[in-house]
Amino acid sequence: DIMDLTRLAVDAGQFINRTVQLTEESLGQTDKTALDPGLEELLALADATKVWTEQIITQTEVLLQPNPGARLEDRLYEHLEWSAPPRPRAHELLGEEMVQAGLEVGSTTPYGTALMRCGGTQKQLGETERKFVQSVNIHFLTPLRSFTEGEYRAIQNERKMLVNKRLDLDIAKSRLMKAHQADREARVIVILILPAEMELRICQSLFDRQAEITRRLLEGLSSSHISHMRSLTDFVDAQASYFAECQQHAEELQKHLARSVFDLIFKQITQMNAEEMNTAGRFLPASQKCPLCCDSSLTALDPTNNNVSTHSRTSRDYSASRLPAAATDAASVRTVGEAVPTNTRPVRETTTAEDALLGSRRQDAASTPVTLQLMSDDRRTFGGPTCIMPNESHRGENHPQL
Numbered sequence: 001d002i003m004d005l006t007r008l009a010v011d012a013g014q015f016i017n018r019t020v021q022l023t024e025e026s027l028g029q030t031d032k033t034a035l036d037p038g039l040e041e042l043l044a045l046a047d048a049t050k051v052w053t054e055q056i057i058t059q060t061e062v063l064l065q066p067n068p069g070a071r072l073e074d075r076l077y078e079h080l081e082w083s084a085p086p087r088p089r090a091h092e093l094l095g096e097e098m099v100q101a102g103l104e105v106g107s108t109t110p111y112g113t114a115l116m117r118c119g120g121t122q123k124q125l126g127e128t129e130r131k132f133v134q135s136v137n138i139h140f141l142t143p144l145r146s147f148t149e150g151e152y153r154a155i156q157n158e159r160k161m162l163v164n165k166r167l168d169l170d171i172a173k174s175r176l177m178k179a180h181q182a183d184r185e186a187r188v189i190v191i192l193i194l195p196a197e198m199e200l201r202i203c204q205s206l207f208d209r210q211a212e213i214t215r216r217l218l219e220g221l222s223s224s225h226i227s228h229m230r231s232l233t234d235f236v237d238a239q240a241s242y243f244a245e246c247q248q249h250a251e252e253l254q255k256h257l258a259r260s261v262f263d264l265i266f267k268q269i270t271q272m273n274a275e276e277m278n279t280a281g282r283f284l285p286a287s288q289k290c291p292l293c294c295d296s297s298l299t300a301l302d303p304t305n306n307n308v309s310t311h312s313r314t315s316r317d318y319s320a321s322r323l324p325a326a327a328t329d330a331a332s333v334r335t336v337g338e339a340v341p342t343n344t345r346p347v348r349e350t351t352t353a354e355d356a357l358l359g360s361r362r363q364d365a366a367s368t369p370v371t372l373q374l375m376s377d378d379r380r381t382f383g384g385p386t387c388i389m390p391n392e393s394h395r396g397e398n399h400p401q402l
Helices: 002-027 037-064 068-079 090-105 110-186 193-218 221-283
Strands: 297-301 309-314 357-361 364-368 372-374 386-388
Touching (some): 037 193, 090 110, 110 193, 110 221
Parallel strands (some): 297 386
Antiparallel strands (some): 309 372, 357 364
16 A cells, blocks of 8 residues: 555656646747657658548548438447447338339339339349448448557557656756756755756656657558558449449349330330321321222122122221232232122132232222122112122233232
């Protein structure tokens, strides 16, 4: 207990003396021992490294988690050494909302399918972002924090001890200087000067030793900078991988949506064209309709009796402004078959240019692969175009195109 009290008294005395010395230096009442310029530069470099490292850590945390409340919660869990609960990313929340919206709209509708596909991609982006955050925390922020919380604290401890040794040295110098002043006044050499000189030599030795320790520790900053460069490279690699994976997901989604939109537009255009063609076929004037392919009355000759003709009509609802679009080449005409004596059963649907019907209107004749349907007597229209059922007598004849 006595030793502890003695040590406590000595420490209190040193603290008081150092405080007085520091105050006098601040007021300019006493001299201050200057440090080596190289050591001063190393200390300034350590301070700058620490300040900018902390700022980089702070901004990186803002990048990884923009929400300040969530960052504060994570720091609290880290301080308490508890595992933080998993927190969904913004992309994952957006993806979940899109999926739910797609299910509500209808998973079979084009818009609902697109929403569900976008939601799935957003979830993938959120998972990719989660992996990126974990990689940055492990390979970038952890090494930087180890510098600020480990290496720089060691430097600060040695620096504090160096400042204390310098204050002790300056105190010893002040005592020796006061001893010389007393010697000149009272001629007392042995009592004051010799202890002051001994104390000065001890303080100078301790100061030089502490300065060397601090210098060697500060020279390790180059190794710390190299480690920070490796961490920075890891951060850039993780960022490049994250952006590449996000771009891949986005491009796949873009292609899928573009293909879906194209198919939807193509389907709509096809339906509109079909409706317009049906409407145009009903309302076009007779001069613009195809005389052999439009919905008009024809006269078909019965091949069993060349003198008997049967009225018929085309079953195709098609109109063409130019006849070559509807008529076929009649260079080789073969038999089509006998007419069916019913009102609703088609004669024959032609599938090739050789099996064709020979139609005539006024003085012109041409072949067309139309499907004829016999008409009842009350729907016959004499004076309309005539469609002749070809037989062997027509083989080899050349008929002009309308």
